[in-house]
Amino acid sequence: MGKHTPLYDMHISQGAKMVDFGGWDMPINYGSQIKEHNVVRTDAGMFDVSHMTVVDLTGDKVRDFLRTLLANNVDRLKDKGKALYSCMLNEKGGVIDDLIVYYVNDTFFRMVVNSSTREKDLAWINKHAEAFNVVVTVRDDLTMIAVQGPNAREKAHLALGTEIAAQIKDTAVFFIKFVNDSDMGEIAVARTGYTGEDGYEIMLPKEHASTFWAKLAEQEVVPCGLGARDTLRLEAGMNLYGSDMDESITPLEAALTWTVAWEPADRDFIGRAALEKQREQGVETKLVGLVLEDKGVLRNHQKVFIDGLEGGEITSGSFSPTVGKAIAFARVTSNIGNTCKVEIRGKQLTAVVVKPPFARNGKSCI
Amino acid sequence: MSEIPQDLRYTKTHEWIMKNDEGTLTVGVTDHAQSLLGDLVFIEAPEEGTTFQEGDDSAVVESVKAASDVYAPVDGEVTASNEVLGDTPEIINNDPYGDGWIYKIKPEDAGAFDALMDAEAYAEFVNSGDE
Numbered sequence: 001m002g003k004h005t006p007l008y009d010m011h012i013s014q015g016a017k018m019v020d021f022g023g024w025d026m027p028i029n030y031g032s033q034i035k036e037h038n039v040v041r042t043d044a045g046m047f048d049v050s051h052m053t054v055v056d057l058t059g060d061k062v063r064d065f066l067r068t069l070l071a072n073n074v075d076r077l078k079d080k081g082k083a084l085y086s087c088m089l090n091e092k093g094g095v096i097d098d099l100i101v102y103y104v105n106d107t108f109f110r111m112v113v114n115s116s117t118r119e120k121d122l123a124w125i126n127k128h129a130e131a132f133n134v135v136v137t138v139r140d141d142l143t144m145i146a147v148q149g150p151n152a153r154e155k156a157h158l159a160l161g162t163e164i165a166a167q168i169k170d171t172a173v174f175f176i177k178f179v180n181d182s183d184m185g186e187i188a189v190a191r192t193g194y195t196g197e198d199g200y201e202i203m204l205p206k207e208h209a210s211t212f213w214a215k216l217a218e219q220e221v222v223p224c225g226l227g228a229r230d231t232l233r234l235e236a237g238m239n240l241y242g243s244d245m246d247e248s249i250t251p252l253e254a255a256l257t258w259t260v261a262w263e264p265a266d267r268d269f270i271g272r273a274a275l276e277k278q279r280e281q282g283v284e285t286k287l288v289g290l291v292l293e294d295k296g297v298l299r300n301h302q303k304v305f306i307d308g309l310e311g312g313e314i315t316s317g318s319f320s321p322t323v324g325k326a327i328a329f330a331r332v333t334s335n336i337g338n339t340c341k342v343e344i345r346g347k348q349l350t351a352v353v354v355k356p357p358f359a360r361n362g363k364s365c366i
Numbered sequence: 367m368s369e370i371p372q373d374l375r376y377t378k379t380h381e382w383i384m385k386n387d388e389g390t391l392t393v394g395v396t397d398h399a400q401s402l403l404g405d406l407v408f409i410e411a412p413e414e415g416t417t418f419q420e421g422d423d424s425a426v427v428e429s430v431k432a433a434s435d436v437y438a439p440v441d442g443e444v445t446a447s448n449e450v451l452g453d454t455p456e457i458i459n460n461d462p463y464g465d466g467w468i469y470k471i472k473p474e475d476a477g478a479f480d481a482l483m484d485a486e487a488y489a490e491f492v493n494s495g496d497e
Contacts, residue, residue, distance in 0.1 A: 034405040297428045319407040
């Protein structure tokens with residue numbers, strides 16, 4: 001038996017099909033992955049993401065610490081509450097994890113890292129935090145629920161009540177707001193997500209998880225599983241750690257160059273030297289988006305052929321409900337042109353190379 | 367619990383087989399199989415006139431999760447293919463034993479149908495978890 005989130009019993013009662021996800025028993029769907037996918041594109045869905053790891057970093061030198069730890073630069077965060085997406089690299093420039101860090105105040109940043117990478121992330125963070133006297137607190141007392149879709153915020157406001165709604169409704173995109181709820185105590189509401197839609201990721205004390213989930217359900221926010229979460233993030237052009245990048249891949253090879261802050265040149269973040277060398281020499285492989293022209297479904301690890309020669313593989317592939325075709329990320333040699341072939345069940349089918357996202361805010365971008 | 371109609375025959379690879387009056391057999395995938403696969407998004411059905419040996423890959427059903435082969439339940443020749451599935455593969459999820467049929471096959475051996483698993487045996491097989 002895997003680990004259970006505070007919402008486990010709720011998932012079972014709502015008819016979820018459970019699967020093992022990195023040691024956690026998580027809902028893959030509640031009946032139909034495509035219906036769940038579509039409801040997030042058109043209305044509002046909710047995801048239990050409490051398997052993810054919330055880490056609070058506190059101390060006078062926390063900003064200096066993050067300037068070293070992360071490839072993106074926390075100095076881009078000027079306003080309190082603002083969030084930043086970044087990779088955390090090893091000395092070779094390989095991605096240990098990708099994460100979101102929220103600037104709460106000058107002595108407190110909150111970070112959300114992946115669940116599958118939890119132990120190595122915490123070991124790495126703790127190892128480097130020491131020199132900066134930064135206190136690392138894992139918030140296993142919290143649960144995280146993502147409410148996503150064009151109507152997600154409105155419905156979340158109704159579920160949270162007018163008093164809380166008044167305090168959070170003006171939260172800007174990619175900002176977090178801490179508020180005190182009379183029942184739940186301190187909750188954090190972030191206007192972030194992993195679906196390409198508007199919405200919130202809400203962190204709350206875990207003992208209130210089921211009650212709040214039920215309140216969202218009363219507002220007809222539809223429970224969605226990890227299956228829909230995966231197709232939504234793929235359509236939105238967002239990488240998945242472990243599939244699209246890992247410790248042997250640098251951000252430059254994972255279409256994440258935009259998350260590397262090269263300036264100022266004297267900010268010596270971990271992995272910088274290796275990345276600079278790679279930038280000078282050029283990358284041999286890159287991550288691109290593919291749309292299958294022929295009928296079929298792109299899947300992870302299918303081989304990609306460029307001008308008749310094997311030139312890479314699919315790292316994340318699926319059928320896209322919004323586009324109506326199979327889509328994928330593929331890591332391929334840098335010589336790829338506008339089209340390529342993908343070997344599917346012994347046949348070579350044609351795919352067009354595109355720049356993700358494939359879909360955002362309810363609409364196909366293809 | 368998945369539905370297992372009494373009048374059909376079954377395979378261990380989760381195909382159902384129906385005997386038609388004109389001597390052909392209709393083949394589809396069971397309710398249990400479609401439920402395991404999840405939302406179907408692509409079906410590759412065989413062309414009319416294709417011949418199969420029992421156990422050959424005869425069709426492909428792909429869901430958001432995975433691709434799965436449909437195996438020929440008997441030796442024979444395909445006499446019809448459900449063309450509607452090309453544009454609406456979800457019919458298999460909604461009606462696996464009716465409109466979600468995949469193809470019809472004329473068996474070489476007219477008695478092949480009777481040798482297949484009946485509903486009771488298939489139910490036992492599914493419940494035993496040996497699949």
